[in-house]
Amino acid sequence: MSETVIGVIGGSGIYQIDGLENASWQEVETPWGKPSDAVLTGVLEGVKMAFLPRHGRGHVHSPSTVPYRANIDALKRLGVTDVISVSACGSFREEMAPGDFVVVDQFIDRTFAREKSFFGTGCVAHVSVAHPTCPRLSAACLEAAQDAGIKVHNGGTYLAMEGPQFSTLAESKMYRESWGADVIGMTNMPEAKLAREAELCYASVAMITDYDSWHPEHGEVDVTEIIKTLMGNAEKGRALVSRLPALLGAAREACPHGCDRALEYAILTAPDVRDPALMAKLDAVAGRIL
Numbered sequence: 014m015s016e017t018v019i020g021v022i023g024g025s026g027i028y029q030i031d032g033l034e035n036a037s038w039q040e041v042e043t044p045w046g047k048p049s050d051a052v053l054t055g056v057l058e059g060v061k062m063a064f065l066p067r068h069g070r071g072h073v074h075s076p077s078t079v080p081y082r083a084n085i086d087a088l089k090r091l092g093v094t095d096v097i098s099v100s101a102c103g104s105f106r107e108e109m110a111p112g113d114f115v116v117v118d119q120f121i122d123r124t125f126a127r128e129k130s131f132f133g134t135g136c137v138a139h140v141s142v143a144h145p146t147c148p149r150l151s152a153a154c155l156e157a158a159q160d161a162g163i164k165v166h167n168g169g170t171y172l173a174m175e176g177p178q179f180s181t182l183a184e185s186k187m188y189r190e191s192w193g194a195d196v197i198g199m200t201n202m203p204e205a206k207l208a209r210e211a212e213l214c215y216a217s218v219a220m221i222t223d224y225d226s227w228h229p230e231h232g233e234v235d236v237t238e239i240i241k242t243l244m245g246n247a248e249k250g251r252a253l254v255s256r257l258p259a260l261l262g263a264a265r266e267a268c269p270h271g272c273d274r275a276l277e278y279a280i281l282t283a284p285d286v287r288d289p290a291l292m293a294k295l296d297a298v299a300g301r302i303l
């Protein structure tokens with residue numbers, strides 16, 4: 014039994030959370046550079062929390078320049094065990110309407126201009142992301158959303174695009190019709206992969222803001238419309254987050270799905286040829302096994 018520390022990565026429109034006891038913004042240094050911003054730490058209903066605005070307060074980082082590795086390392090360094098991503102997304106499904114939430118369970122990674130792993134030359138590791146989200150944490154997010162009276166869909170495939178431009182109409186139709194994606198955003202990859210490498214449980218809550226550009230009655234995606242929907246969504250997102258401590262509890266049992274042991278057999282590089290400089294950088298992420 015260990016202690017739950019809930020990490021929340023707030024996406025577009027969510028730059029802080031309220032109600033934390035002993036709240037303070039902490040600067041965290043990491044071997045991967047600076048995180049997007051300081052991390053807001055505190056306690057909610059007896060459970061430790063750490064909140065990180067993905068784009069930084071004031072929305073400084075674009076989806077391609079978010080320091081994903083530093084963000085996940087910083088949360089790990091602060092003792093976070095469970096990461097909840099709360100993100101603005103477009104929808105490819107009529108029934109997943111703006112204002113609805115989706116607890117995502119799969120991803121298609123179309124990003125190409127980001128660092129995607131903590132590992133590399135001198136320490137090669139291959140973790141499985143066949144099931145990239147944690148079912149236990151996702152179930153808590155679903156229940157929290159339902160308790161908060163949010164219309165929430167259980168499961169969905171998130172297409173992660175590079176951005177920052179939105180999709181073309183041809184791409185939008187292809188993702189929806191041929192690829193079977195349900196929602197689209199620009200940030201959950203490589204975040205989810207890195208969380209798995211860092212042995213963190215990860216769940217993703219998509220807050221629908223628009224129908225991307227495929228919908229014949231809604232035309233193309235428009236950022237001013239997105240921002241209007243985002244305001245209401247952000248309030249609901251915070252309501253969801255505030256219910257998580259009661260659902261997860263302070264005492265934490267090992268993840269039944271093995272998220273917290275993902276590196277157990279993942280490292281291939283023999284101990285005698287590992288790069289000491291890279292090994293030093295992995296102190297937080299892979300500290301449990303190194």
Ligand SMILES: CSC[C@H]1O[C@H](OP(=O)(O)O)[C@H](O)[C@@H]1O
Pocket residue numbers: 023024025026067068075076099100101102176198199200201236239
């Ligand atoms: C606000 S429009 C596009 C922007 O919003 C999403 O950000 P996040 O996933 O951090 O909520 C999307 O991925 C884009 O970065």
Ligand SMILES: Nc1ncnc2[nH]cnc12
Pocket residue numbers: 101102103104174179180197198199222223224225226234239
């Ligand atoms: N349609 C869309 N495409 C990509 N990212 C988004 N974030 C919010 N809406 C989006």
